[in-house]
């Protein structure tokens with residue numbers, strides 16, 4: 001298969017500097033756009049390519065960009081392009097690799113996106129723990145400013161753009177795009193009501209596009225080589241390639257660029273090397289911690305947005321988390337719910353009050369104090385917290401996804417905890433309940 | 443010694459000239475002063491390790507916002523420390539992939555070795571242990587950060603080796619001196 005996003009990323013994972021990036025065709029897409037394509041042309045190419053957002057929701061990128069007011073329909077002032085590099089979804093680890101090893105690819109994608117929507121200021125909003133990526137992106141930005149690829153009048157085209165690397169002060173909800181915008185404005189990162197959508201009124205009330213790192217990394221290649229080429233890369237109905245990852249107790253956990261539509265079995269068995277010796281596959285979350293479980297019967301499905309959707313889950317980030325037969329499914333869901341309860345921004349009641357309640361019910365079951373009625377309580381919580389529209393943002397419904405599917409596929413395990421009065425899995429039992437959320441935040 | 447460098451506000455609290463210079467640089471990018479709240483907190487934390495009530499009030503005054511409003515921002519974020527931390531913060535990943543790969547046992551090992559639980563600082567003031575959401579290195583689980591360094595594929599031997607210089611005194615809950 002042709003490597004696109006990872007063509008500069010070798011097994012050593014050494015970073016690519018400007019010289020090496022340009023030597024391998026880098027900034028060709030940008031040169032081409034500034035030379036011969038109008039912003040409208042660029043938007044059309046991206047729409048035609050069927051690129052869908054890689055941040056989790058899979059929204060068509062070209063369409064998102066088309067909502068930004070252009071020319072006379074836009075009031076005078078700034079427009080913003082923001083790269084979402086928050087990557088705090090449990091089990092997601094793809095954007096880190098792209099930024100650490102090929103920062104210029106992301107920067108070129110951002111310049112092209114900014115050119116298309118007419119933005120003059122751009123930010124990489126990146127989680128503070130990504131110290132290596134922050135340093136390399138800053139180094140790459142300096143190279144760009146020094147060689148006329150950023151700043152005033154880029155490559156003599158008349159187009160100007162500033163770019164800043166903005167490390168987050170840390171909170172999962174900052175990854176939600178309107179919460180991210182509040183964080184950039186120096187506020188508490190509560191999500192905003194939509195509409196107005198950020199495309200029209202975002203950062204400081206101005207038109208703003210927020211795109212995921214991987215989404216933006218695709219842009220230079222599509223502009224350079226065209227929508228038709230991009231569409232041939234996928235094996236199924238979706239276009240392009242995707243960063244797929246596998247974590248959990250497999251032989252060779254990792255992250256690989258593969259065609260869209262690659263069957264799950266191939267990712268798991270060929271790339272991740274299958275389960276570790278002595279372990280069997282019980283199930284998996286196909287796209288990070290807020291996606292529904294799938295089970296071995298789904299192994300032959302293609303990793304395409306609609307295919308995974310029809311099977312009852314979501315492609316999400318495309319990073320699979322594997323549940324083996326010696327790990328407790330109840331414990332795994334408890335770990336996830338504990339995370340979401342801790343990271344709730346506290347703005348709306350079903351999430352702020354509901355998730356800690358769910359966590360407590362699961363903790364009771366895991367510790368062997370569960371009652372049969374608890375399963376009804378969990379089903380009730382899934383129904384009310386999980387319904388889109390009952391909460392202010394998608395965090396809480398996302399939190400319910402692994403729980404609702406665990407109740408469906410691993411119901412026996414819940415029953416065994418309750419009837420046996422203890423967790424039937426021995427591993428992982430140590431110190432689980434002494435775990436509390438204590439931070440130094442007051 | 444450093445008096446010339448200190449700005450005394452009428453609250454009796456101080457920001458250094460350097461801190462004020464850095465905060466004012468951020469102010470150039472925002473339409474109103476409170477917009478630089480998080481940047482200002484980070485600037486002060488970088489200098490002092492954490493944000494005390496005194497620093498918080500001084501920053502709030504400089505940004506023309508109430509201390510309560512600024513505290514609402516400060517306490518929202520995981521990486522703004524409103525209590526003193528040790529020389530290095532250990533950010534220990536307790537999210538799902540690390541949990542599947544046995545991070546609870548590693549956490550227990552660290553707690554025993556350093557004599558601290560989450561939120562506590564070692565008696566020699568070297569390390570503060572905090573939980574952190576998924577560090578985006580799930581393929582190398584279990585993982586943690588010690589200061590700026592990401593440490594992967596954790597096992598008990600690695601913990602012994604990393605913290606071989608730490609001697610734990612009897613009680614972890616020494617309280618304030």
Ligand SMILES: Cc1cc2nc3c(=O)[nH]c(=O)nc-3n(C[C@H](O)[C@H](O)[C@H](O)COP(=O)(O)O)c2cc1C
Pocket residue numbers: 052053054055056057058059061064084085086087088089172173174175176177178210211212213215216393394395
């Ligand atoms: C709670 C929550 C957390 C999110 N975290 C991230 C994240 O870390 N990175 C990301 O790209 N998108 C994240 N998203 C999705 C963003 O809101 C947004 O849809 C995405 O950045 C859009 O980029 P895309 O169109 O390129 O996919 C999150 C959404 C929610 C509800």
Ligand code: SF4
Pocket residue numbers: 173190191343344345346347348349351352391392393394395396397
């Ligand atoms: S669902 Fe949760 S994270 Fe989202 S706005 Fe409500 S409280 Fe905040």
Ligand code: FES
Pocket residue numbers: 090091092535536537538539540541576577578579580583584585
């Ligand atoms: S779960 Fe620990 S790094 Fe992702």
